[in-house]
Amino acid sequence: MPADPTANAVPNRHADSVAVVTGSTRGIGAGVARRFAAEGASVVVTGRSVEPGEQVVAEIEADGGEATFLQADMRDPAEIQALIEHTVEEYGRVDTLVNNAGVQTETTASEATLDDWAFVVETDFRSFWLCAKAAVEHMPEGGTVLNMSSNHARLTMPGLFPYNAVKAGIDGMTRAMALELGPEGITVNTINPGWIEIERTSEELGDDYEYTEEIHPVGRLGTPADVAGLAAFLASDDATFVTGESILVDGGRSQVMQDDVYLDYRRE
Secondary structure (H helix, E strand, O other): OOOOOOOOOOOOOOOOOEEEEOOOOOHHHHHHHHHHHHOOOEEEEEEOOHHHHHHHHHHHHHOOOEEEEEEOOOOOHHHHHHHHHHHHHHHOOOOEEEEOOOOOOOOOOOOOOHHHHHHHHHHHHHHHHHHHHHHHHHOOOOOEEEEEOOHHHOOOOOOOOOHHHHHHHHHHHHHHHHHHHHHHOOEEEEEEEOOEOOHHHHHHHHHHHHHHHHOOOOOOOEOHHHHHHHHHHHOOHHHOOOOOOEEEEOOOHHHOOOHHHHHHHHHO
């Protein structure tokens, strides 16, 4: 299981490039930031929490990479603009933008309030647009925008509105951006992670952890490394003909039609 996001890094694949990864103080975002740094990129780590962000930078620097932390709240358009401006002042451009910041509420469509709606939509959706809008002004030909969505864009469950609606919207945003930015030589793709083992996920599963592993064809949950590897590929020269796509990273979970039948098969 690839637990270390830097373990399979391709040396110098992103040398002399600049990557901004939002929501990268922990979890998937931290893994993506560490992977890009391990492949030679100068990485801007960003989020609301200073201490965890500085810790990610320290880990990158300890591995010989280049990174800086810039605090920013993705709900604040002024802070988004400042994030990109400070990145350009420090590094001169943005080659890769990874829109990863995200929050969710556990509410149904009938329970959700306007505050719930604003909290999720402004963080998980509007910020993706505003970050891309600001970054592409400083993005050379060959640049990449990666939007982090979820398997909830395809299949979902009750009680996660408007999170699940927004995740589907991200896929649509990616298609629109891919068409419009293609003539500028910029690719745009979505990554749709499934169950990824981070601290929050493990706590949520509790006693269902082993069962959840079994209903994945690969027999395990994902790790940030699984997502980081795809992100690094999509931002590389090997993926310049891939754009407008939404790619599931879910260990085959979405292909299982009936859990009990599949579990019987696994246990035979």
